[in-house]
Amino acid sequence: MTLTTLKQRSLLGLKDLSKDEIVSLLDRAAHWEAQPVKVNPVLQGKFVANMFFENSTRTRFSFEVAEKRLGTEVLNFSAAVSSVQKGESIYDTVRTLESMGIDAGVIRLKPIGVLADLATRIKVPLINAGDGNNEHPTQALLDIYTMRKQFGELKGLTVAIIGDILHSRVARSNLWALQKLGVNVRFCAPPNMVATELDAAYISIEEALKADVIMMLRVQLERHENGMIKSAEEYREQYGLTVERAKRIAPHAIIMHPAPINRNVEIDDELVEHPQSRIFPQMENGVPVRMAVIERALG
Incomplete structure (x- = not known):
């Protein structure tokens, strides 16, 4: 994947996203919300890793539901029970999952600036699930x-x-x-x-x-x-x-x-x-919105 495509498919924040891109994600979310069946396996055979280096139940479940509704294989990684506690860096963890063949990564972390740096070093699209007090797109x-x-x-x-x-x-x-x-x-x-x-x-x-x-x-x-x-x-x-x-x-x-x-x-x-x-409707709307974001990442 070229750097340009990678940038177009990743979602690191909304600060650098154009109005048209924002509207197109909202329109696509409306499409997914209108689907009568729960599972539309358009992304079957794709692997997505949810990498949460900071606790979150609601956001992680919302992403997981969205991923499963699109037919992806989901890997859940949570730092509390992982080797990150043993000093393995965030980069090494993401790089490890990339080596294993994931097609996209959803990532939440505390330190600011780490995600932007990771995005330049990892060759799969990354979706920001909240980074420090920077963004939560x-x-x-x-x-x-x-x-x-x-x-x-x-x-x-x-x-x-x-x-x-x-x-x-x-x-x-x-x-x-x-x-x-x-x-x-x-x-x-x-x-x-x-x-x-x-x-x-x-x-x-x-x-x-x-x-x-x-x-x-x-x-x-x-x-x-x-x-x-x-x-x-x-x-x-x-x-x-x-x-x-x-x-x-x-x-x-x-x-x-x-x-x-x-x-x-x-x-x-x-x-x-x-x-x-x-x-509560906001939480409900989180699923079609994240389906649109994941679909964009996996093309």
């Missing part, structure tokens, strides 16, 4: 797919993303892709969780409630230990989507969350399945 694609199903036209919508922007790869991927689609992205974050390098306006929680899409980010409760948040209760009070706040959102607006959710911290328990919530 398939999450943003499924978020945007969910918005498109709700509103049809995305141009001119206002999306408010609320929470720990500083550490969020979801906020970054969404920002970069949504801006290309003509969406007004607004951030709302505690002062110590602002990402100054990102090109978006910060607004108050009151202002955020006026958006067409209110996207809550998961707050890492372990940030409490290093003093970034005083307590879960205080976070909820200042930045959580409470039942009281939800009364002020527009009737047409939708509530989103990349999950997993800290119930009663970033969003009150009874709002998770509120009529305006799209949290």
Whole structure:
């Protein structure tokens, strides 16, 4: 595979993806969602490795369901039970699986910059399943797919993303892709969780409630230990989507969350399945979106 083809088939992030490529992935996801049968073995005989060097149940299962629905053979690798613990590097692990003949790799890892470097050294398409606080392209694609199903036209919508922007790869991927689609992205974050390098306006929680899409980010409760948040209760009070706040959102607006959710911290328990919530539909939409991404990788 030439370097150009490899680059066209890999999905490392949305920052460098064109508007047309994003739209074509969303269109293809709609095609897969419309299929009446669950398994369409168009990629039979292809091997895909899910390489998770950082824990994730939801994203890994979503990829695995997508891969199996396309008829691929799936290899699951999880770092917690592997030789990476014994000091084998991420590169060696990926290179080993490549040597064994995988056709594509889905990869999640913590260190930033490693994925971009790997992509130049590995000769099979790689799909980013989340790297550090850099990008989480398939999450943003499924978020945007969910918005498109709700509103049809995305141009001119206002999306408010609320929470720990500083550490969020979801906020970054969404920002970069949504801006290309003509969406007004607004951030709302505690002062110590602002990402100054990102090109978006910060607004108050009151202002955020006026958006067409209110996207809550998961707050890492372990940030409490290093003093970034005083307590879960205080976070909820200042930045959580409470039942009281939800009364002020527009009737047409939708509530989103990349999950997993800290119930009663970033969003009150009874709002998770509120009529305006799209949290579970987002997870459902993750499968056809990832089918489109895997199909693109395996051509």
